[in-house]
Amino acid sequence: MKVAIIGGTGYGAIELIRFLYNHPYAEIEAIISHSQSGQALGTVYPHTSGVLEKPLEELVVKDLAERVEIVFFATPPAVSKDLAPQFLEHNVKCIDLSGDFRLRSPMDYQEWYGSPAADESYLEAAVYGLSEIYGEEIAGANLVANPGCYPTATLLGLLPAVQNGWIEEKSIIIDAKSGVSGAGRGTSLNTHYPEMNENLKAYKLGQHKHIPEIEQEIGKMAGHPVKITFSTHLVPMTRGIMSTIYADIAHSVSTDEMIDMYTAFYQEQPFVRIRRNGELPATREVHGSNYCDIGLHADKRTGKLTIISVIDNLVKGASGQAIQNMNLLKGWDVATGLNYLPIYP
Amino acid sequence: MKVAIIGGTGYGAIELIRFLYNHPYAEIEAIISHSQSGQALGTVYPHTSGVLEKPLEELVVKDLAERVEIVFFATPPAVSKDLAPQFLEHNVKCIDLSGDFRLRSPMDYQEWYGSPAADESYLEAAVYGLSEIYGEEIAGANLVANPGCYPTATLLGLLPAVQNGWIEEKSIIIDAKSGVSGAGRGTSLNTHYPEMNENLKAYKLGQHKHIPEIEQEIGKMAGHPVKITFSTHLVPMTRGIMSTIYADIAHSVSTDEMIDMYTAFYQEQPFVRIRRNGELPATREVHGSNYCDIGLHADKRTGKLTIISVIDNLVKGASGQAIQNMNLLKGWDVATGLNYLPIYP
Amino acid sequence: MKVAIIGGTGYGAIELIRFLYNHPYAEIEAIISHSQSGQALGTVYPHTSGVLEKPLEELVVKDLAERVEIVFFATPPAVSKDLAPQFLEHNVKCIDLSGDFRLRSPMDYQEWYGSPAADESYLEAAVYGLSEIYGEEIAGANLVANPGCYPTATLLGLLPAVQNGWIEEKSIIIDAKSGVSGAGRGTSLNTHYPEMNENLKAYKLGQHKHIPEIEQEIGKMAGHPVKITFSTHLVPMTRGIMSTIYADIAHSVSTDEMIDMYTAFYQEQPFVRIRRNGELPATREVHGSNYCDIGLHADKRTGKLTIISVIDNLVKGASGQAIQNMNLLKGWDVATGLNYLPIYP
Amino acid sequence: MKVAIIGGTGYGAIELIRFLYNHPYAEIEAIISHSQSGQALGTVYPHTSGVLEKPLEELVVKDLAERVEIVFFATPPAVSKDLAPQFLEHNVKCIDLSGDFRLRSPMDYQEWYGSPAADESYLEAAVYGLSEIYGEEIAGANLVANPGCYPTATLLGLLPAVQNGWIEEKSIIIDAKSGVSGAGRGTSLNTHYPEMNENLKAYKLGQHKHIPEIEQEIGKMAGHPVKITFSTHLVPMTRGIMSTIYADIAHSVSTDEMIDMYTAFYQEQPFVRIRRNGELPATREVHGSNYCDIGLHADKRTGKLTIISVIDNLVKGASGQAIQNMNLLKGWDVATGLNYLPIYP
Structure with missing residues (x-):
């Protein structure tokens, strides 16, 4: 083809x-x-x-x-x-x-x-191309709207908990961090090497274009409109996104129960990996690959859930997921041409 | 001396x-x-x-x-x-x-x-050596407990809002990020260059030693015990801490009012700089120096306050503040021997 | 198999x-x-x-x-x-x-x-496993000595000129630079992130184990013993080796003639790419791949040839070349399982 | 003033x-x-x-x-x-x-x-403002031509050996490496963070503007015209220059004799530090400071001298040396306002 x-x-x-x-x-x-x-x-x-x-x-x-x-x-x-x-x-x-x-x-x-x-x-x-969630709709679509990089990491990290009603949606706070390639190949002072190396920058607090995209999808899953707090940061690395997500736990749920539920939710999905209790994913561990790795921590002391979701912004956050969606469109195995180990180190 | x-x-x-x-x-x-x-x-x-x-x-x-x-x-x-x-x-x-x-x-x-x-x-x-808050007590102390790096950035960013009762203490979430020098000079696989370069890692969710230190000081300022959610991340850079702090705004307060209040709070303090509306500090902008730069964003859409507080972890987060406390102990100008511009780039 | x-x-x-x-x-x-x-x-x-x-x-x-x-x-x-x-x-x-x-x-x-x-x-x-040079011998070998990372970049960059007698062997100077993964996964103060980040270090001047290996192979091609000057440097990056090689040009040869000769030398070899006149390879351009890219500059003013040879030290400098040698051993196409584009950026 | x-x-x-x-x-x-x-x-x-x-x-x-x-x-x-x-x-x-x-x-x-x-x-x-060499002339000058960054590191590393006639000038090869801040604050694709991070680039072989400057000064010291081979590389770090310099040793001289001679040559100069035998300087060790650190290795096996000379390109390679020259112009101690330890790590 x-x-x-x-x-x-x-x-x-x-x-x-x-x-x-x-x-x-x-x-x-x-x-x-x-x-x-x-x-x-x-x-x-x-x-x-x-x-x-x-x-x-x-x-x-x-x-x-x-x-x-x-x-x-x-x-x-x-x-x-x-x-x-x-x-x-x-x-x-x-x-x-x-x-x-x-x-x-x-x-x-x-x-x-x-x-x-x-x-x-x-x-x-248009079908929203979050492959793990809308696989069936994508298979029959003519126009796929491939998700943004931040929404991909964030939604894959949040949607199981939202679907199960295990968190209070209005308490959701997303502290997102991205490598600099997310800003594209166009040059600017912000992405000039000496300005960005050995530096960490917050930007566009509450104003990022990806906010309505995340709210749309969480709201759809929750069944009612949701507003989120969403912050973005530039990290001195080329690739990788980490979304650190915070939410109040609705009912008393342990880390192990969370992990079991997430594992079941993504059981059929080769590119989402739920980490074991006590193990948190790092962006390097998905570098160059289409994986989204998720770590979970339900804190008894504070009643908060913290979710760590990492992707390679250029792969699962863009081109890899686009290939995955092409595979779905054509009825091929979703992992066709994407079935590679991350590059480490 | x-x-x-x-x-x-x-x-x-x-x-x-x-x-x-x-x-x-x-x-x-x-x-x-x-x-x-x-x-x-x-x-x-x-x-x-x-x-x-x-x-x-x-x-x-x-x-x-x-x-x-x-x-x-x-x-x-x-x-x-x-x-x-x-x-x-x-x-x-x-x-x-x-x-x-x-x-x-x-x-x-x-x-x-x-x-x-x-x-x-x-x-x-012992006097807790957060120089900007406890200057008088430090002046008369024999034993100064110099604050941790994360607590310094976090408390300087939070305490004015807590003192004024402008935020709900129980809603406080702190997403903290540090350069790798915070882990010290002892070697480990975690801080081995090929493992940490081009990588972003979360660690010790809800378990960091600095949690009780932050809670102690916020609780003291608030007048009642406070529990916080606190996460830490290792960023591929040598120096710098950024605390991104989230809290519900207690009353309807704008970004400009927040900035004015913070500016007044730190009026006498040479090392805390409150940024203008729309300007967010980056860690590079305090590199090698004793400054703590703070940016504020009160979001009308969500009712949340986001505070960005940055320091050099080895200076204001450790040795610089120790010198500042020595100056206070001896009655010298606090900026003595610390009065340098950040190193940029 | x-x-x-x-x-x-x-x-x-x-x-x-x-x-x-x-x-x-x-x-x-x-x-x-x-x-x-x-x-x-x-x-x-x-x-x-x-x-x-x-x-x-x-x-x-x-x-x-x-x-x-x-x-x-x-x-x-x-x-x-x-x-x-x-x-x-x-x-x-x-x-x-x-x-x-x-x-x-x-x-x-x-x-x-x-x-x-x-x-x-x-x-x-044992057969020395520099795949492009010893392909036939490797095909019949039982024991392949896979070359070192520095020797691979250096020899691929030097051997065509040596074979043609276009440089004075005794004038050869190799200034080699490596990413830190070349030091392996074992931790040490030298490879501790805060020590190596934003740093450039020379090490083992004239004492690196790879010297006799390079001299053996150049000497073999030249038909007489050769001594080289060889320096190594650690560069703050994870992957990549660049050998900058200097030699006196034996006869009056232009950059274009050099490029033509090198291109002919590697005509059958899919993993060596000779760059056009005026274009110098960067390590990023072979990142994660089995390519060795070579740039040439014959300087009329000084009579010196400068060769820039880059590889990914963990791929062509180690594991990729090992796979290439396995392919040769088994009689498969040399590019089997290695036929990937570099990862950029 | x-x-x-x-x-x-x-x-x-x-x-x-x-x-x-x-x-x-x-x-x-x-x-x-x-x-x-x-x-x-x-x-x-x-x-x-x-x-x-x-x-x-x-x-x-x-x-x-x-x-x-x-x-x-x-x-x-x-x-x-x-x-x-x-x-x-x-x-x-x-x-x-x-x-x-x-x-x-x-x-x-x-x-x-x-x-x-x-x-x-x-x-x-105009007086060429290499402070350690032309201190007297600078003191009486109206117009000081502050040296380039590469020439500063290179000349301080080479001139003692040239003055003593201990090396063959025509054999000099300089392999120079610079952090990216040397390219200035103007943006370009070359210095775009994702292009330059985790990358090492050679550029302008034999064509850099600093070549005639270095040749002028070596020639002046040698008493006859000298042509050098000079290559430049961009290293993924913000600050720092390392010149790795190669030359044939004219007479049989050991590393220790070289070190003694260099130490004597710079005896009165506070900003040049000659390292002990076996110790090679790294760029981090002069970061943010006006020091030039020099390591020497005379190789008996090959008869070559290798000199490692490092500076912070923005300090000793530019602004620091300019301040040093201002001090000379005004008759102040050369170290006035420059007397700081490097920033480590």
């Missing part, structure tokens, strides 16, 4: 390329880059030289629609909302790594993204 | 030495190291070679008591609780960087440190 | 495990660890939990010899020299990642390793 | 500000920034907030010349060559941290910097 990647020079794209290069059934037909079209991929990413010789192409929708079955959008906000519908009209399925189709409510999009939302019919048709 | 440092080969000691080397009134008379006695400081710390030529000495209490006026303990837990009383009997003042005299309750010490507490009379006589 | 790994808890082993896990023809039958036998691999390396559930076994040569066809030694110096012969007697082929069989001269081994060499008959039988 | 800094928002400037803030005799009268004039320093560098409240000013030469005695230029290439003469005409002394007055030969400047050199009379009047 042939696929195309639009937005071919960002980190989302290059990570899609890494996994697709070894995928047994999918083949990269075209890599589209508006800013670098005409150049070889190896010029923009020398690490691909001599391995994957591909030109970066300018986008011509009709032409591309005839060449491929699925298009991945690894584009900045407000690009796919106009382009994806054009491909859908040509019966090309779309997996969108941007946030353009994640929020059901156009008003929420307008408020948090600062520009008009995609056409409402597409927002309704 | 002559001082001695006991525990001379750890990071606390070497940072004391850095500041004392340029202190206008204090002079290092002796550096005591049990494990390395007889060696030159420059053998253990080559960066001091040719600048500060000192032998590391074995401890002889009586002899040392005659040579110095103040002793700094930069020792592991359960060392100073026996040694400090011996110096106090010889009328030598003690500034203890370990946790042995921080907790008023011997039972708390036993529970969290796992060994018997110091003699209760010394626990009562 | 079933294989075993001896020395199962070091970085060499865990990287072998990563590649073998996805190798289409080879299967890990046993992981041997003397120090941790009885434990699960997931206890020692939590990132493998739930993916590869294997116990660490104690070594029983005869038993293991019946279960596997090839044994990989990822052991410290002076272990395999006694063990490998025992497996060879049972007709089990051995790929040794340690230095025990690399040097032909027992005296050199004694001098540089400080202990007696392996039995001379085995030294003679 | 009042001074001004021109180019006030780069790393050179902020490091000048750090040292001048504590200098006992000098005072910062004005900080000039063309790009950010009108803003507060604390807006551009939040770590100075509340400590040093200064507006960034637009440059008005005549006005500034009346307010200050010395001007520091921390400007990009080709700025000071026009501005410094204007200040000199007003009898304001200039210390130029850029390369505009370092090369005696206008043709060399044109060739390596790609733009016309400063007026030749000023090139002749």
Whole structure:
């Protein structure tokens, strides 16, 4: 099966390329880059030289629609909302790594993204691509809204407890930390090496675009609207997200009971690993892989649950999950082309 | 004035030495190291070679008591609780960087440190050395219990709000992050470079020794016992602590009002800097210095206050504050020998 | 085909495990660890939990010899020299990642390793496993001495020029730099995170064990003994080796001619990539992969050639090359199970 | 004494500000920034907030010349060559941290910097500000050309051996490595955190602007023109330069003799520290300080001398040496305001 990647020079794209290069059934037909079209991929990413010789192409929708079955959008906000519908009209399925189709409510999009939302019919048709939760819906979808990096780590860590009613939703606080690759390949003073090395920065307290996405999904699972407190931090490392999640335990539940329940919840899911009591996951332990590792601690002294959920932001938080969703769309085993051990150390 | 440092080969000691080397009134008379006695400081710390030529000495209490006026303990837990009383009997003042005299309750010490507490009379006589809060008591003390690194960042960030009754104490959650130097100079797999680089680890959820210390001081300010939720994380950097603190706002208070109140609270204190609305401090911005920078965000949407408090764990979180306390003890300006800009970048 | 790994808890082993896990023809039958036998691999390396559930076994040569066809030694110096012969007697082929069989001269081994060499008959039988140079010999070998990390980067960068007589061998200077994982998983003050982060260290000038190995191979290609100047440095990163190599150009040769010659030399080799004129490889561009990337600069002003050769020390410098040698031994395509793009960023 | 800094928002400037803030005799009268004039320093560098409240000013030469005695230029290439003469005409002394007055030969400047050199009379009047070598000339100068970062580490490491005729100048090879702050505060893909973290890059082989500067000074000491081979590398750390220098030993000289000679050469110089035999300096050991630490290894086996010379590129390699030169200009002790221990760890 042939696929195309639009937005071919960002980190989302290059990570899609890494996994697709070894995928047994999918083949990269075209890599589209508006800013670098005409150049070889190896010029923009020398690490691909001599391995994957591909030109970066300018986008011509009709032409591309005839060449491929699925298009991945690894584009900045407000690009796919106009382009994806054009491909859908040509019966090309779309997996969108941007946030353009994640929020059901156009008003929420307008408020948090600062520009008009995609056409409402597409927002309704889009399936939120959290693979472990919406596997069935994704299998039948034409348009998959691949989740954000922070929401992926956070929701996989929270949803079992929410579904079981074991925590008070209104008490949820999420202290999220990300490696710097989450900011993309565009340069800025914030991500300039000497400014970010040996540094730890908080940013966008209560203002991150991923807040409505998390609230939408928790609210859906809870059956009523939920507001969360969500903070983000930049950590001096390239990859990795950790969400440290706090919530009041609704009933008296022990750490072991929590672990058993989470383990059962994800029993069929190869990429979520629940850690043993007393063992907390570190971001390095999922580095380069599609795993989400979750540690749980129910504190008797304070009645609080603390959840540690880690992913590689570029894999499970972006391109890996997009491949997983492609597998679901095509009815392949979800782990096809993703079945690798983390890289350690 | 002559001082001695006991525990001379750890990071606390070497940072004391850095500041004392340029202190206008204090002079290092002796550096005591049990494990390395007889060696030159420059053998253990080559960066001091040719600048500060000192032998590391074995401890002889009586002899040392005659040579110095103040002793700094930069020792592991359960060392100073026996040694400090011996110096106090010889009328030598003690500034203890370990946790042995921080907790008023011997039972708390036993529970969290796992060994018997110091003699209760010394626990009562000890003054908790959070310089900005207890300046007057420190001035008259013989034994100063220098605060832990996490408690310093956390308490300076929390106490103004607690004093004013602007937050619900029982809602307090502290998500703390530290550079790796906080683990000391002793080697372990956890702090082995390839394991810790490009990694982010949570550890000791709800079990850190600094919990009772923070609860003691918040409870004292609040006038009633308080339990907090406290998590710690290791960040791939050498220095720096950030405490991200969450609490329910008791009354409707804006970010600007919070900032004004905090600014007034620390008006006389040169080392606490309250940031402007919208500006959040990063650990790099206090690197190598004695500053504690605090950013505040009162979120109208959720009714939560988020406080970002950053320090250099080895300076304001240990040796810098110890010097500040020495200045208070001696009646010198608190900034004496500490009046440096952070090192940036 | 079933294989075993001896020395199962070091970085060499865990990287072998990563590649073998996805190798289409080879299967890990046993992981041997003397120090941790009885434990699960997931206890020692939590990132493998739930993916590869294997116990660490104690070594029983005869038993293991019946279960596997090839044994990989990822052991410290002076272990395999006694063990490998025992497996060879049972007709089990051995790929040794340690230095025990690399040097032909027992005296050199004694001098540089400080202990007696392996039995001379085995030294003679061993094939030096620099895959690109000795592919044919490796195909017929029973015992492969997998090259050291520094020698791999250095020799791949130097040998084409030596073979062609385009440089003066006696002028060769190698300034080598390595990530810290090269020092292994054993802890030490040198590799303690706060000591090594934001630091650059030179070590073992002219005294590194890899010197005789490099000299042996250059001398063999040159047809006469060669002495090199070789320096090593620890760089604050986990993975990656760069050898910056200097030599006097024997005849007037331009950068373009050098590049053409190198390209021809490695024409059949999928894992050596010669960079275009003006493009210098960085270690990140081979991260996690089996590639060796080489950049060349012939300086007209000074008559010197500078060669930049980079590898991932744990892959092409150890475990990846070991897999490549297994492929050669078995007559499989050399790239089997190694055919991955570097991980970027 | 009042001074001004021109180019006030780069790393050179902020490091000048750090040292001048504590200098006992000098005072910062004005900080000039063309790009950010009108803003507060604390807006551009939040770590100075509340400590040093200064507006960034637009440059008005005549006005500034009346307010200050010395001007520091921390400007990009080709700025000071026009501005410094204007200040000199007003009898304001200039210390130029850029390369505009370092090369005696206008043709060399044109060739390596790609733009016309400063007026030749000023090139002749300028004193090369390598403090340890030209202390007397600097004392009487009006215009000091502060050395480049790489030349400082390299020349301090090489000049004693050159002066004594103990090495063959034509054999000199310098493998230099720098932290990323050497590239300045301007952003680029090269210095984008995810590209530079966990990476090691060679750049500008044989083409760096610092080559003619090093050759000029070695040639001057040797008494005849010298050509060197010089390579530069970016290391994933913020600060620090290491020059690993190779040369053929002219006569049979041991490491101990080398060390004695170097120690004697720098006997009067507080900021150069010669390490003991067997001890090699690491960049961390001079971090944040004005020291240059030098290790020596004369290899009997190969007849080569290896010199390891380390500095903090922003201190001894830029702003620290500029302060040292100001001290020389004014006849103050050279260590005034620079007399600090390195920051470790």
